[in-house]
Amino acid sequence: MPKAAMNQPKQTLPKAPSGIAGLDEITGGGLPRGRPTLVCGAAGCGKTLLAMEFLVRGATEFDEPGVFVAFEETAADLTQNVRSLGFDLDALVRRKKLVLDHVRIERNEIEEVGDYDLEGLFIRLGHAIDSIGAKRVAIDTLEVLFGGLTDHNILRAELRRLFRWLKDKGVTAVITGERGEGTLTRHGLEEYVSDCVIVLDHRVTDQLSTRRVRIVKYRGTTHGTNEYPFLIDETGISVLPITSLGLEHGAPDERISMGIAGLDEMLGGAGVYRGSSVLLSGTAGTGKTSLAAHFVDAACRRGERCLYLSFEESPQQLMRNMRSIGLKLMPWVKKDLLRFHSTRPSAYGLEMHLAMVHRMVKEFQPRVVVIDPITSFLNAGGSVETEGMLMRLIDYLKAQDITAVFTSLTRGGEALEGSQVAVSSLIDTWLLVRDIEVGGERIRGLYVLKSRGMAHSNQIREFLLTDRGVNLREVSGLAGVVRR
């Protein structure tokens, strides 16, 4: 064997990118090209939409025309249903990028006498494929045939033939199936599709509905095995994360200022690394938001775009409060360097929040993102889920080289260091603000709990909120306090 061939990476299956946000990441590049993929789930879980988006994206983004065979909905209904997602099926049909074929099966109209096959369906599908040179096919929902025809033996044999036929045709196909009791699909379609099986799920926990997607099987390729939340919104389906699952983000050497001279000094004299994540934790009213605002102000001064997600205060209230300590954020908003986004944490489910963050980041392309406070997310979802989601969010921001600042509210009495176990491993720089007693006096003290990759101060500095911003002052006689 020639040496060059030996060194080549193992050839993986060719894949057809779905174009659906996030789905291609968890499938490692898309659906198996030229093979059928089974998408199953209960009614209303988004199967039809996934199949349709796969075709629409294929036609519009990858120049792969598609055929949609609908057993349940008419072409007019389908067109109507996806119009709200910005998919103009009529235009695609006109441009010969899409064929919509509604197959009507009316049980009470059909009499079965003797032997038959489904050649009619094959011819119809074949004709549709050939008429536009389709590369993709979606069949939604094949199992309707089981309701329309009584001879299930013929049906099963024909379905087996259909899947083989689709493969021979070389089209990348999505076949949807209704979830059954104890089986992936009601009529066991998974038996015929051996390459890729995707399960969609829609459940409601604590009155919050979440949709999830899971790759059950993907032969000959690695894939994410977790359940990933996904959303259906005005742009179609988006699966979270929209990020890689590895730890491969770059590590820029550039350092950026936190906006407070004394604080930069504590962080090796140069501030934090670009693309790192910073956690500011402290009890209520210790000035976390003020610290974050300084950071934002400094970034805007450098001409960098900032996204500020506030879950407790409205932008107006926040800007007013910052004005009182001499920070004027309004000019940055006017220059569109700073964007605020305020919502109540309970307004949406966790997925929705994170999806919005993803979308805003994608659209605004900020260099700095502030989430104030990150603890709000803990109120919006169960803690195990929250951890996973936060991890993905932080990962995502890192991958984009976005410097992220999270504030975190610690309740009085809680061990500060212990309270953020969930996210602490993802945090590069962790600052703590706490009340301490010095010589019979109560002061705010700020210290650096950790800061990866830099020499940082072990000092506690007094944290002063003045009308000219935050001021950090060295405190004398603190030795006894630090050593507990």
Place this chain on the structure above:
Amino acid sequence: MTSTKRAPPPKQAAPRAPDAGTWELRLYVAGRTPKSVAALENLRGLCEQYLPGRYKLEVIDLIVHPHLAKGDEIVAIPTLIRKLPGPLRRIIGDLSNVERTLLGLQVRTVTS
């Protein structure tokens, strides 16, 4: 609305006796497969016996005319469609069982 009241017979058919109309049948096949050949033979025999002289049979080979499959919602092959008399009926299979084919076409109810 009363359930006992019968719907009036279609205006068009009223002046003629029910068995005087011409039967319009359409058989969809795909090439000369055994099933298609059997269906055509069975159908011809049946028509000659029960509808002599008053049927019109059109055979459509979808291999030759694939675009015609959509119009009549063809999925299975062979499919026999009774266009007239209405309402539309469809029978799928090789029509090997004469009794059930007659029942499906509702030839019996018309002739008796």
